[in-house]
Amino acid sequence: MIQRGSGVAVWRQIEQAIEAEIAQQHYRAGERLPTEAEFAARFEVNRHTIRRAVAALETRGLVRVEQGRGIFLQDYAVHYSMGKRMRFSESLKRLQREGQIEVLRSQEIPASAKVAQALRLAEGERVLQVDSLARADGRVVSMTTRFFPAQRFAGLAEAYAETGSITSAMQRYGVADYERLESRITARLPDEAVARHLQRPKNQPVLQVEGINIDQHGVPIEFGISRLAGDAVQLVVGGEE
Amino acid sequence: MIQRGSGVAVWRQIEQAIEAEIAQQHYRAGERLPTEAEFAARFEVNRHTIRRAVAALETRGLVRVEQGRGIFLQDYAVHYSMGKRMRFSESLKRLQREGQIEVLRSQEIPASAKVAQALRLAEGERVLQVDSLARADGRVVSMTTRFFPAQRFAGLAEAYAETGSITSAMQRYGVADYERLESRITARLPDEAVARHLQRPKNQPVLQVEGINIDQHGVPIEFGISRLAGDAVQLVVGGEE
DNA sequence: CATGTATAAATGTCTATACAAGTTACGGCC
DNA sequence: GGCCGTAACTTGTATAGACATTTATACATG
The missing domain is CATH 1.10.10.10 (Winged helix-like DNA-binding domain superfamily/Winged helix DNA-binding domain)
Structure with a gap:
């Protein structure tokens, strides 16, 4: 042969x-x-x-x-x-108002320069980091890392785990509503942890969506980084939203 | 050592x-x-x-x-x-309202299944395909392939080359304004042609943005696929727009 | 001047061998 | 039964050598 x-x-x-x-x-x-x-x-x-x-x-x-x-x-x-036909779509909005998620880890750490700038904190201030997976039809769709100001939202991790929703947990801290400032999208190769959680080979690209959520007074309350299986997911932006 | x-x-x-x-x-x-x-x-x-x-x-x-x-x-x-700091941003809007571009190729071909569906044509109907590069500061930012219904926009290629702008060229056909229906974003590895034009190694991912433009009556007039240097460009969505 | 040819230099492929490092399974031992 | 160590198996690393393929250069030839 x-x-x-x-x-x-x-x-x-x-x-x-x-x-x-x-x-x-x-x-x-x-x-x-x-x-x-x-x-x-x-x-x-x-x-x-x-x-x-x-x-x-x-x-x-x-x-x-x-x-x-x-x-x-x-x-x-x-x-x-099975080809590209079955690729399924995920809207930006849906990515934020999460459905069934699984919290991987939750810890309080000092803010890195990047996180501090996004949340308008001083570098080194305490922030709460929450890593989670989102699924759809049992399949892992995205892995998201979120950062919250630890001082303002002390105990958020417990409320999050209890209610299963950031939105509900936020309400306990007087945040009735929040909105996304803007989203920044890049394509890159995943590091090992991301590849493992998304159950994908480490040489296939992922979509990385960064965004800042602000409360009704314009104060940043969350900095999030989501990573999507790049060629298995289409990110839909605009239109019906 | x-x-x-x-x-x-x-x-x-x-x-x-x-x-x-x-x-x-x-x-x-x-x-x-x-x-x-x-x-x-x-x-x-x-x-x-x-x-x-x-x-x-x-x-x-x-x-x-x-x-x-x-x-x-x-x-x-x-x-x-030079690090990630200098990464520069490109908004979705700007991607559509193009600046200085260079037309690589322009040809009339029968519509593939995908293109036909996007433009609501029958498969095999003639479409005009225009490949172009967009630059910013001399650096290639994106490579875009656009498809137009050839029947409705006969001679568009010449008008495009003349005015250097799709918007201006469109006006000659009675299309005063158009808007983007929605954009679909994926991450993938570039094929050889794309890698070459974006001047990037073939194992670094690109952001692929697909979108359909419609005229004031909701009729599709353009189907476009843009590819951006994935980790050198951030695609900004939402916010000020 | 143009063209072809020989040669050297550089990466590409394939084989062969030896050992390192990680994983699994089995069996002895308590 | 449970624990532990060891052996067997599997991939990872490093060396060595031979030859193929591609490219660039110099040289001869017309």
Whole structure:
């Protein structure tokens, strides 16, 4: 099957061969593929040649390699193969008025320069950081990190966990309504934590939405950074809103 | 300088060492770096170890490797080294009301399924496709592909080239004003053409903004796809607009 | 002057070997 | 049963060498 001296590198041919097997659903989502040694024996090449091919597949997000464990089919690959048609949309507004969310972590820390500037605090002032995941149809849609002024909203984390909603929790502090100042959107590659939580390969881009919420007096009450699975989600802006 | 058995792989240390040199402007933009053999001699490691380090730098977009020629500093790296502070912002509105642009190509083609649906035409009807680059401060900010119904706007390409503005050109066809229905934003890796025009490495994500413009009667007159250098540009939505 | 050719230089591919590091499973031991 | 250590298995790192492929340069030839 592998043709040497054909002008196409052997590792590329192997990459395509494995990719074809994946496309033909030879393996199930999350399943372990043959080991490097097994592939090497089967294609009759050196292990390093296999590694080169697998590295290419990993870069493209088809498989995930874990030291000591093996090579695994990325469940993301299922979506990959089903094409772009099923991509689902998420509006900016919905991103803020969150639905079912899961709080990952909640801690009080000193404000970094960036956070301090956004919330108009002095650098080092205490802020409450809340990391959470949002799901839709069981699938993780976004990972959001929010910062609140800790002094003004002491105990917010508990109220948040209780009510499950920032809006409700805010009302206990006399914040009847708030609005989004503006949103800043960038595309970037995820760091490891984000990639893991979004259940995506670390070489596929994410949409990062930063925004500041202000109360009725114009005072910043929240600085949030949301990260969306970039090519699986369309962010809808404007129109009906 | 390289510490063996320190828990950090040698190739990673070399990657960081070269990265540091780049950050310290040891090399000029586009300049050729030392060859693999030279690096290997200098760090006293095997050539393959250098290759591993350089491959990592290439993936991150700091250098570009060309067979038979050498390793070159990506001019993009200059922006990288100047940090995120200088990142500049682009509003959605401004993206549509274009400034100084350069038309790359203009052609009449049959509408694809996607374009036809957006413009509410039958698949295969003629549409005018216009590819253009937008610049700010000489730097390429976005590459945009626009589709117009060819029948309604026959000769638009000439009027566009003449006036340099879609808005002005549109007025000749009785379209006094138009508005954006909604925008759909995704993050993705660029294809080769986009990466080249945006002067960016092909593994750095781009922001893709799709939108439909409608005339005062609600009839679609333009379907546009803009691609922005993802992590060099922040897309500002909402607020003052 | 133009063109082709030989040569050197640079990266790309492939093999081979050895050991390091992480993971899992099994079996002994308490 | 539960704990722990060890062995086996798997991927990660590093070295070494050989040859292929691409590019640039110098030189010969017409």
